[in-house]
Structures are given as structure tokens and as C-alpha cells.
Amino acid sequence: MKKFIGVDLGGTNLRVGIVDLETGTVLALRSIPTLAREGHDAVIHRMTNLILNIICDNKISKKDLGGIGVGVPGVLDLEKGTVIFVPNLPDKWLNVPLRDTIAEQTGLPVALLNDARAITYGEWKFGAGHGVDTIACFTIGTGVGGGLVVNGQLHLGISGTAGELGHQTIDYNGPQCGCGNYGCLEAYASGPAISAMGIKAVLQGLTTNIGKLVDYDINKITPDVITEAARQGDRVAKEIYDQVGKYFGIAIANVLVSVGPRKVVMGGGVAAAGELLFASIRRTICDRVTVMPVDQVELVAASLGDRAGVLGVAVWASQKLIDV
Amino acid sequence: MKKFIGVDLGGTNLRVGIVDLETGTVLALRSIPTLAREGHDAVIHRMTNLILNIICDNKISKKDLGGIGVGVPGVLDLEKGTVIFVPNLPDKWLNVPLRDTIAEQTGLPVALLNDARAITYGEWKFGAGHGVDTIACFTIGTGVGGGLVVNGQLHLGISGTAGELGHQTIDYNGPQCGCGNYGCLEAYASGPAISAMGIKAVLQGLTTNIGKLVDYDINKITPDVITEAARQGDRVAKEIYDQVGKYFGIAIANVLVSVGPRKVVMGGGVAAAGELLFASIRRTICDRVTVMPVDQVELVAASLGDRAGVLGVAVWASQKLIDV
Numbered sequence: 001m002k003k004f005i006g007v008d009l010g011g012t013n014l015r016v017g018i019v020d021l022e023t024g025t026v027l028a029l030r031s032i033p034t035l036a037r038e039g040h041d042a043v044i045h046r047m048t049n050l051i052l053n054i055i056c057d058n059k060i061s062k063k064d065l066g067g068i069g070v071g072v073p074g075v076l077d078l079e080k081g082t083v084i085f086v087p088n089l090p091d092k093w094l095n096v097p098l099r100d101t102i103a104e105q106t107g108l109p110v111a112l113l114n115d116a117r118a119i120t121y122g123e124w125k126f127g128a129g130h131g132v133d134t135i136a137c138f139t140i141g142t143g144v145g146g147g148l149v150v151n152g153q154l155h156l157g158i159s160g161t162a163g164e165l166g167h168q169t170i171d172y173n174g175p176q177c178g179c180g181n182y183g184c185l186e187a188y189a190s191g192p193a194i195s196a197m198g199i200k201a202v203l204q205g206l207t208t209n210i211g212k213l214v215d216y217d218i219n220k221i222t223p224d225v226i227t228e229a230a231r232q233g234d235r236v237a238k239e240i241y242d243q244v245g246k247y248f249g250i251a252i253a254n255v256l257v258s259v260g261p262r263k264v265v266m267g268g269g270v271a272a273a274g275e276l277l278f279a280s281i282r283r284t285i286c287d288r289v290t291v292m293p294v295d296q297v298e299l300v301a302a303s304l305g306d307r308a309g310v311l312g313v314a315v316w317a318s319q320k321l322i323d324v
Numbered sequence: 325m326k327k328f329i330g331v332d333l334g335g336t337n338l339r340v341g342i343v344d345l346e347t348g349t350v351l352a353l354r355s356i357p358t359l360a361r362e363g364h365d366a367v368i369h370r371m372t373n374l375i376l377n378i379i380c381d382n383k384i385s386k387k388d389l390g391g392i393g394v395g396v397p398g399v400l401d402l403e404k405g406t407v408i409f410v411p412n413l414p415d416k417w418l419n420v421p422l423r424d425t426i427a428e429q430t431g432l433p434v435a436l437l438n439d440a441r442a443i444t445y446g447e448w449k450f451g452a453g454h455g456v457d458t459i460a461c462f463t464i465g466t467g468v469g470g471g472l473v474v475n476g477q478l479h480l481g482i483s484g485t486a487g488e489l490g491h492q493t494i495d496y497n498g499p500q501c502g503c504g505n506y507g508c509l510e511a512y513a514s515g516p517a518i519s520a521m522g523i524k525a526v527l528q529g530l531t532t533n534i535g536k537l538v539d540y541d542i543n544k545i546t547p548d549v550i551t552e553a554a555r556q557g558d559r560v561a562k563e564i565y566d567q568v569g570k571y572f573g574i575a576i577a578n579v580l581v582s583v584g585p586r587k588v589v590m591g592g593g594v595a596a597a598g599e600l601l602f603a604s605i606r607r608t609i610c611d612r613v614t615v616m617p618v619d620q621v622e623l624v625a626a627s628l629g630d631r632a633g634v635l636g637v638a639v640w641a642s643q644k645l646i647d648v
Contacts, residue, residue, distance in 0.1 A: 075615050134481065148582070150474050157458065157584020161616035164581040169612070171495045171507075172574045180614045181577070183495075250496045253505070254578060257488040258472070260481020288493070290504045291399050292485035 002066035006310035019314035024126035036089045048105035067109035069317030071118035071309045078160040087178045088142045111320035116145025122312025124149045127304040136261040140270035144186040170250045185251040194223040207236035227273045241276040249284020267302030326390035330634035343638035348450035372429035391433040393641030395442035395633045402484040411502045412466045435644035440469025446636025448473045451628040460585040464594035468510040494574045509575040518547040531560035551597045565600040573608020591626030
């Protein structure tokens with residue numbers, strides 16, 4: 001079976017891996033800074049360079065490659081192979097013909113997929129979601145991404161746009177989200193939103209422990225720092241994760257009553273907070289969901305880490321480019 | 325092909341039909357008052373009586389019948405064939421072994437399905453949702469029911485509980501819902517919630533037109549009365565439907581970003597308000613949804629009326645009881 005290249009275009013890092021789908025392993029993986037502020041042309045150029053280099057350096061012949069899958073943190077048109085927009089990158093990547101540009105620059109067939117859907121698919125195929133017919137996955141980073149596998153199929157909806165679980169409204173009068181809507185989960189519980197909760201607590205003088213961890217430089221407050229403070233016993237930091245878990249629980253409750261997955265997989269950096277976050281999510285869904293058997297739903301942490309996106313998008317490419 | 329009996333157990337009326345699935349027609353249909361306050365045993369007895377009578381009177385032999393499908397307005401355990409609870413019936417029908425009881429009393433095999441899922445399936449197979457792979461359906465009555473067809477399959481989730489679109493939280497600080505949760509769509513936009521908006525407006529003296537239509541007896545204010553007042557030009561009645569459309573729009577937006585149906589079908593009595601309601605829903609989803617192509621989603625009224633549930637549950641029974 002041919003190997004596939006998986007690309008994970010993140011806001012911070014750009015990862016490229018060679019994937020063996022038979023064993024579900026990443027044979028080689030490289031990561032470079034995305035440097036998104038340089039604009040999409042520069043990023044794409046650096047991406048194709050990295051792809052060609054990893055192929056050469058690993059002495060793989062192009063004819064042994066089935067193609068390239070690219071995970072993109074934005075709204076795509078899968079039919080046209082274009083990026084419609086990327087909310088969290090500086091120049092937004094408006095209507096960029098990404099599929100054909102990469103295909104041209106590499107001489108290999110390309111399939112695009114939203115990055116969170118790629119992680120969902122990777123976790124379902126090889127990771128924490130394995131063995132279950134229907135899962136929901138949340139990825140918590142700069143934004144809150146999501147994806148669904150329904151009855152053993154990655155659920156795409158219209159042109160791959162389904163599964164945007166972070167853009168569910170949990171309070172229609174809530175704060176504005178990067179997507180333009182008001183009260184989306186992402187507006188409450190993304191990485192930056194969590195950091196802001198920590199910054200606010202420090203500025204209000206509610207805790208000194210978070211501040212101490214960053215030498216009182218609030219620029220350095222991240223969800224990881226808040227996790228660290230909570231693990232050291234800081235009450236305010238714990239309350240922040242309680243609150244974040246409540247927000248996630250409300251959105252997950254919506255997914256449970258509408259889609260009814262057997263597993264909910266939590267991925268992305270913030271999910272590393274583990275039980276700090278998960279205990280509150282579990283409490284919230286038990287409190288709020290009565291119309292489906294919530295005891296039959298498992299909440300689990302993603303298990304593939306950085307490799308989930310690369311693996312998932314490679315699986316996707318192998319399906320999409322099957323006739324190539 | 326064998327015929328099927330479809331039963332639609334409503335809070336007000338109990339309907340039984342003989343269904344020819346080849347043509348998608350209801351050959352005979354009878355409706356009696358449910359008299360739910362008499363308790364589940366009495367209702368089930370009246371139901372099986374009506375089933376046996378309609379079979380006899382139409383001179384159909386039991387061997388020409390494939391079985392009975394029963395649509396129930398509550399939470400079911402499809403594997404066990406039991407009703408877990410019915411929020412909007414007086415005695416709640418807690419853990420009633422409905423499937424086996426009807427099978428015993430009629431001598432025919434029985435399959436249960438949530439009533440809104442039955443309507444969803446009926447509308448998808450023979451009505452307003454026909455010809456589209458993925459649809460979402462809302463049914464607005466005493467509660468707000470829902471259902472999903474995903475990739476040409478009625479989406480069941482865990483034991484048939486998926487598709488409870490009326491129990492999505494649209495404001496986590498919102499009013500309590502009959503299901504126990506806070507801020508569900510149903511708590512804002514069910515038939516009783518809409519009636520209450522009309523009653524409040526009359527009591528506040530904001531409009532005389534709604535009051536006039538019911539001879540100033542607020543007990544008689546229903547969504548239909550408010551629709552009538554709006555059609556006669558009453559500003560307050562129009563505003564009520566604007567607001568109700570906004571609530572539905574927010575919940576529909578959640579379904580669009582997560583599931584991405586190509587069609588959203590609106591059924592139940594309140595949907596008869598038509599454009600009074602739909603215009604506001606369209607405006608809301610256009611305003612709120614940016615992460616999927618909302619212009620590719622059609623919002624339509626259900627087209628099968630009272631027959632949708634009977635037809636849908638008969639289709640379901642034909643699948644479920646296929647080996648009988």
C-alpha cells in the first residue's frame with residue numbers, strides 16, 4: 001500500500017509527516033514555525049518545500065506515495081479545493097486555491113480537510129475514539145474546533161463544513177466570537193479566552209499564585225500556566241477550569257442530545273488540563289442532560305497528541321485520492 | 325409487500341393508520357382523543373382496540389400485515405422496547421413496557437420510535453425532506469421535538485435518543501425546561517411558551533387585537549390565535565413570531581454548524597404560521613452562521629401534516645421488523 005503525506009497547518013507550527021496507513025504510524029515527522037504573519041504565499045511555499053525535503057531525505061519515491069492530505073484551520077470548499085477563510089491567521093487566507101497550488105508545486109495529488117476534522121478522524125481511526133461508531137471530538141487551541149464521525153464515517157455535511165462544534169451558541173446574548181456570531185463556545189472557552197480569565201484574576205488581585213509562575217508578566221499567562229497553578233492548589237485557577245468545564249459541558253450536552261455520540265474526545269493543548277477540566281464537564285452534562293442516557297457516553301482525552309492531525313488527514317487523503 | 329400499521333400517540337389525539345409503503349399512502353386513518361389523564365394502561369388499551377378495529381373494519385388479514393409502528397412523544401429504550409418517560413403526559417409513563425404490551429394485545433410485532441423522529445422519517449421519505457441526503461426536522465407542539473436523517477439514514481444515536489433538537493441549550497442561564505435543563509429551545513419556543521407570550525402581551529395591555537379574537541378569555545390564547553392576529557396586522561403578534569423565529573434560528577444555527585443538513589423541515593401546528601415565523605428564522609441564521617454555506621440550506625414547511633408520523637413510523641417498523 002502506498003504511503004501518504006499528512007500536513008498539519010497550525011497557527012504556530014507547520015507539521016509534515018510520512019504516514020504508513022497499514023500500521024497507523026508516522027514514519028517521519030518534521031515541524032517548523034508557520035510564521036503565518038508572512039502571508040499565505042510564503043507559508044504555502046515553506047510547506048511545499050518541507051514536503052519535498054522530507055520525501056527526498058527519507059529516500060521515498062514519489063510513485064510510492066498516494067498523495068498529500070493537508071489539514072487547514074479554517075473553512076474550506078472541498079469541491080473546489082479552496083480555503084474560504086481562516087479566522088485565526090493574520091491575513092485570513094481568503095479564497096486561496098490551496099489544493100491546486102500544492103499539487104502544482106509538489107507534483108502530487110492533494111486533498112484538503114479542516115484541521116479539527118483531521119484530528120477527529122485520526123483519533124477515531126487510531127486513537128482515543130477507536131472502536132466506536134459515532135464520536136464527537138473537540139480540539140481546544142487558539143480556537144475551538146470540532147468534528148464528528150457518524151456511523152463509521154467522517155461526517156462532512158456541506159463541503160466538509162459540518163462538525164464546527166466550537167461555534168455552537170451556548171448563550172445567544174453572549175460575547176462576540178471570532179466567527180462573527182455571539183455566544184459561541186469558542187468565545188468562552190478557547191485558549192485565549194482561558195488565558196484572559198487568568199489575566200483578569202491576576203489584575204483583580206484574586207490570586208498571587210498564577211502571577212508568581214510568570215514573574216508577574218501577564219503576557220506569559222497561558223492555559224498551561226493556569227493548569228500548573230491549579231495543580232499547585234490555587235483555588236482561583238481551579239475555579240477557572242471549573243467554569244471552562246461548565247462551558248464545554250453545555251456545548252457537549254447539545255451534541256449529546258442532537259447527535260448522541262458514544263464517545264466525546266477532547267484534544268488540543270488545553271485538554272492536557274485533564275481531570276481539572278473533565279470533572280466539571282462530567283458534572284455539567286449529568287446535571288443538564290435528561291433526554292438521553294448520558295451514562296452511556298464516555299468522555300476521554302485524545303491520545304495521539306501532535307500526530308492526530310497528520311494521521312487523520314493522511315487517512316482522508318487515501319480515501320479521497322483512491323483513484324489516483 | 326405487506327402493509328403496516330402506523331400509530332401516532334399524541335398528547336391530545338391518538339391516530340392509527342394502515343399504510344401502504346409502496347405508494348407512501350395512508351389507506352385508512354382514524355383518530356380518537358388520547359385522554360392521557362386516564363393513565364397509560366387505559367391509553368394503551370384504547371390504542372390496541374383502535375388498531376384491532378381498523379384492521380377488522382378494513383377487512384385486512386393479519387397475515388398481510390408486517391407489523392405495527394408506534395410513535396411515542398418521549399424518551400424510549402429501543403432495545404428493550406420500553407418507554408423511559410414522557411415529559412408532557414400527566415403520568416409520565418415511567419418505564420412502561422409498551423412494545424411487548426401492544427404485541428401481546430394485538431398478536432402483531434411492534435416497533436417503537438420517538439414521535440418526532442417518526443415525523444422526520446416520514447417527511448424525509450415521502451414529504452418535504454424528500455430527495456436530500458441529510459435533513460434536520462423540528463416539530464413544534466406541546467414540546468419541541470426533532471429528528472435527523474444523516475446520509476440517507478434515520479439517525480438514532482444511543483437507543484433512538486438522538487435528534488432531540490428542542491433540548492439544545494441556547495442560553496445556559498435561561499428558564500427551566502420541562503426536561504430539567506435550563507435554557508433549552510423548548511423552554512422558549514414550544515406551543516405553550518408562544519401562548520404565554522401572547523397572554524403576557526394581553527395582560528400588559530400591549531395589544532387589544534389578540535384579546536378580541538378570544539373574547540378576552542386568555543385561556544383561549546393559542547399560537548393559532550396569535551398567528552391570526554398577526555395576519556390581521558397586529559404589531560405585537562408579529563413581534564412574537566419574530567422573537568420565536570429568533571429562538572429557532574439560534575438552535576437551527578447550532579444544527580447547521582454541527583450537522584450541516586441540506587434541508588431543515590419545520591413541522592407541527594406552530595409551523596403553520598409560515599412566513600411569519602420563517603422570515604425571522606432565515607434572518608437569524610444568515611446573521612449568525614459564517615462557518616458554513618448557509619445559502620445552500622433550505623428551510624421548508626413540513627408537507628404531510630397529520631400523516632407524517634403515521635407514515636414515518638410505518639417505514640420504521642418495516643425496517644425494524646424486516647425478518648418477521
